[in-house]
Amino acid sequence: MKTTTVQNINTLSAFCGKRDLNALETANLKQKYGIEQADVLVLFGGSILAGGDLLAQAIKNNLAKKYIIVGGYGHTTDGLRKEIQKHLSDSLPVNRLSEAELFNEYLKSTYGLQADYLETKSTNCGNNITYLLELIKKETIPHQSIILIQDAAMQLRMDATFKKFDTHSIVINYAAYQAQVKSRNLQLEYTQEISGMWPIERYISLLMGEIPRLADDENGYGPNGKNYLAHVEVPKEVTYAFLALQQVFPDAVRVANPAYSSKQ
Structure with missing residues (x-):
């Protein structure tokens, strides 16, 4: 990797x-x-x-x-x-x-x-x-x-x-954990053991699903979009990292499940 x-x-x-x-x-x-x-x-x-x-x-x-x-x-x-x-x-x-x-x-x-x-x-x-x-x-x-x-x-x-x-x-x-990944033998793995941690593919999917949600534009969850969140400033380096990862993991972005949408 x-x-x-x-x-x-x-x-x-x-x-x-x-x-x-x-x-x-x-x-x-x-x-x-x-x-x-x-x-x-x-x-x-x-x-x-x-x-x-x-x-x-x-x-x-x-x-x-x-x-x-x-x-x-x-x-x-x-x-x-x-x-x-x-x-x-x-x-x-x-x-x-x-x-x-x-x-x-x-x-x-x-x-x-x-x-x-x-x-x-x-x-x-x-x-x-x-x-x-x-x-x-x-x-x-x-x-x-x-x-x-x-x-x-x-x-x-x-x-x-x-x-x-x-x-x-x-x-x-205070996030529940601080995870970092590394590459060993061309495979991704966590740098340390974390209790109950997601499989690494799942964690990448969760992370990548957050960036479009946090965006304050017409497609995001911010005030200029769905208005679910207060404004979040997404730094350029985070956007660049997300876009680069999309090329590597094109199907990784987690889509919201309508079964868990708010009922009120």
Whole structure:
């Protein structure tokens, strides 16, 4: 595999997988934002298993006042079920559990922890946020500062979606993992092991699907397109990397599944 292809994948990965903190520790929050704790930390069910481990770490570090897991059923659910089944009792009916319930069961069985609230209806990034905000409003949860943990491929879009619906909160991003790829024997592979990580072809598809969605033009999800997101500035080097990867992986861009579109 060409060095430029590896570099282009890593460019998209770094762009989409936004992290605003060096680590999920209170000292980092204090240093960067001047707060001892965030009001809320949210894990989104689109994440791979590594997101559950981060949530456990955050709870142990007392990073937030309230912890919420958001996720019903979507394009990532089947993969999550297969991964989490490896860590749960065979008697647990994982095929009937939402993403939020799956992660909460994983937290309980692996760490003896659980979230304060679960949102189990959402099916996509848009209603991940609208249903989250409905839950926050219903439960009167303060959210002047909120940490978002999502799959790294979708982290930047989750940030932009939240900012479309809430322009007042301090949003702190912490992508569930940081993945880089390398080439060995003309094959792509990850530079390090990540818990529950996507097959590499799937990850490339997820990454490449994000760039046209993040675009703020007539075909994208920004204000000048479908208006699902706040404006995102896509750097030229990211656009160039995407266009180059399209030549290498012409069928890799993930198309939105209408089965998971918002019902409201």
